[in-house]
Amino acid sequence: xxLLVTGSAGFIGSHLVDRLLSEGHEVxxxxxxxxxxxxxxxxxxxxxxxxxxxxxxxxxxxxAKAMQGVDLVFHLAANADVRFGIEHPQKDxxxxxxxxxxxxxxxxxxGVTQIVFASTGSIYGEPDTFPTPENCPFPVQTxxxxxxxxxxxxxxxxxxEGFGLQGHIFRFVSILGERYTxxxxxxxxxxxxxxPDRLDVLGNGKQRxxxxxxxxxxxxxxxxxxxxxxxxxIFNLGADEFCTVDDSIGWICEHLSLNPRRAYSGGDRGWIxxxxxxxxxxxxxxxxxxxxxxxxxxxxIRTLEYLRQNxxxxxxxxxx
Amino acid sequence: xxLLVTGSAGFIGSHLVDRLLSEGHEVxxxxxxxxxxxxxxxxxxxxxxxxxxxxxxxxxxxxAKAMQGVDLVFHLAANADVRFGIEHPQKDxxxxxxxxxxxxxxxxxxGVTQIVFASTGSIYGEPDTFPTPENCPFPVQTxxxxxxxxxxxxxxxxxxEGFGLQGHIFRFVSILGERYTxxxxxxxxxxxxxxPDRLDVLGNGKQRxxxxxxxxxxxxxxxxxxxxxxxxxIFNLGADEFCTVDDSIGWICEHLSLNPRRAYSGGDRGWIxxxxxxxxxxxxxxxxxxxxxxxxxxxxIRTLEYLRQNxxxxxxxxxx
Numbered sequence: 198x199x200l201l202v203t204g205s206a207g208f209i210g211s212h213l214v215d216r217l218l219s220e221g222h223e224v225x226x227x228x229x230x231x232x233x234x235x236x237x238x239x240x241x242x243x244x245x246x247x248x249x250x251x252x253x254x255x256x257x258x259x260x261a262k263a264m265q266g267v268d269l270v271f272h273l274a275a276n277a278d279v280r281f282g283i284e285h286p287q288k289d290x291x292x293x294x295x296x297x298x299x300x301x302x303x304x305x306x307x308g309v310t311q312i313v314f315a316s317t318g319s320i321y322g323e324p325d326t327f328p329t330p331e332n333c334p335f336p337v338q339t340x341x342x343x344x345x346x347x348x349x350x351x352x353x354x355x356x357x358e359g360f361g362l363q364g365h366i367f368r369f370v371s372i373l374g375e376r377y378t379x380x381x382x383x384x385x386x387x388x389x390x391x392x393p394d395r396l397d398v399l400g401n402g403k404q405r406x407x408x409x410x411x412x413x414x415x416x417x418x419x420x421x422x423x424x425x426x427x428x429x430x431i432f433n434l435g436a437d438e439f440c441t442v443d444d445s446i447g448w449i450c451e452h453l454s455l456n457p458r459r460a461y462s463g464g465d466r467g468w469i470x471x472x473x474x475x476x477x478x479x480x481x482x483x484x485x486x487x488x489x490x491x492x493x494x495x496x497x498i499r500t501l502e503y504l505r506q507n508x509x510x511x512x513x514x515x516x517x
Numbered sequence: 518x519x520l521l522v523t524g525s526a527g528f529i530g531s532h533l534v535d536r537l538l539s540e541g542h543e544v545x546x547x548x549x550x551x552x553x554x555x556x557x558x559x560x561x562x563x564x565x566x567x568x569x570x571x572x573x574x575x576x577x578x579x580x581a582k583a584m585q586g587v588d589l590v591f592h593l594a595a596n597a598d599v600r601f602g603i604e605h606p607q608k609d610x611x612x613x614x615x616x617x618x619x620x621x622x623x624x625x626x627x628g629v630t631q632i633v634f635a636s637t638g639s640i641y642g643e644p645d646t647f648p649t650p651e652n653c654p655f656p657v658q659t660x661x662x663x664x665x666x667x668x669x670x671x672x673x674x675x676x677x678e679g680f681g682l683q684g685h686i687f688r689f690v691s692i693l694g695e696r697y698t699x700x701x702x703x704x705x706x707x708x709x710x711x712x713p714d715r716l717d718v719l720g721n722g723k724q725r726x727x728x729x730x731x732x733x734x735x736x737x738x739x740x741x742x743x744x745x746x747x748x749x750x751i752f753n754l755g756a757d758e759f760c761t762v763d764d765s766i767g768w769i770c771e772h773l774s775l776n777p778r779r780a781y782s783g784g785d786r787g788w789i790x791x792x793x794x795x796x797x798x799x800x801x802x803x804x805x806x807x808x809x810x811x812x813x814x815x816x817x818i819r820t821l822e823y824l825r826q827n828x829x830x831x832x833x834x835x836x837x
Contacts, residue, residue, distance in 0.1 A: 298610055339675065341679060343671070
């Protein structure tokens, strides 16, 4: 199969490319390198089965060209920062909603009929049901990011109905692991390098979050694509556990043998639109036979170890 | 209060303008007249309290200017044709999703904090629960139109959270009445003028739909805005009844004293993305003390009578 991965130089995208190549597929990577890192594709570029297109999904010509001869699209290109939506509301709309529309249109014109989409548990806003199942009560959006991903889901759904596409939509918790260059582990590690005796924490530290290790995430996605063949297939992807921000700080500090003073910004949300409790019901994907191999704690430590061994990334990657 | 109505020359918009003026408000109408009819604003233009801006919500400069000094925005401008989405997928995205974004951004920059939004029961796709309540299980989109309105709802919700706006979102069934210039009554009447002995019907005639008369719709909206003061207020608006397409044909033909042969296109959907059953649970708005005054049948007859007395509209208004 010939596969296109948008956002191929990103955290999840680059791991996915590596995995798909290891399974023998022909893979085209597509990235505008606004966030993606060329280094993440170093292994992939050594494979003769990998082709890289430097382009933006918003550019109709480039994305149309990339779509030629493709069997399936993994659409991962996105603005993935949930936190800064209100600083630049247009970014989520453009990169996530309109970007997905451009990908769908390019698929339609090229006759590509299968899309796999990286959505997010953020579209549940602040749900009442925990763990939150895929068919929970109609949620209310609390972030521009969630709203933009919900809009993208809606487009994909309408395209499956209107144009006969097949879609796999995965609603992720935060994914952890090597090459994860934003989120709280990244923030905390960067802070502790600067000032090992103090850690600034957004919120009160009691926010409960769920995470999943990247390889477990890829296992789940590939299993679901193989086993689930409806026109539209929606899966939550997360661990069957959660931790508090304080738990995570404890694990990080223990691993680094540090004991910083914790300076909380206060409140039960880290930022406007932050969900104080994220915990997804993943029984649908578990019922296909998947389970994660790493705990949240192990995923956090792997992320931390990657950052320790790749300090170049701390300066390269800007938040926002 | 100074009110801005986008889509003010449309079916619902023009009735809303008339109502708001009759209540003594200062009203600015905003329309690009792509679908709206100047004649619908004939009464309004006789009022010194009415100001009309000929402009497009997608034009940032024009919409920014319109927002000056406004207290509340009724955002009704939209592509309102659910049926033709797959013929021009970009139209719903642009006019409904991006259009709503432009309105929200203009509000934010001008410091306008209240938005009333015309959404749709189409965002429920093909629900399992009837009547369908606002908090039904997370729906799947079946039309580009529904997807674009869902995206707009998500944006409004994220803006209420992120920027402190107050939002009222109304999910309408099809609204009936004077000036209603699309939908099945319009289609059928036009057909019966052309060939009174034959009526082409999309689907098998068994589709069950709910409708609401325009003045009942306005009563409900204005009541909800007065009585419901949460940051985000979402209401279904419809009748507590539904009818089949065949019921409606029967009433129309009886009223016109015609007995055409019915030629069904077949299938339980009129078009791709058509929902074979629309019936909303409106107990939330009913609990505020509202109830409709006209039955669906009466609303259909009023629509028909309007068309009989205003045949100019049949040639003016193109579908799509």
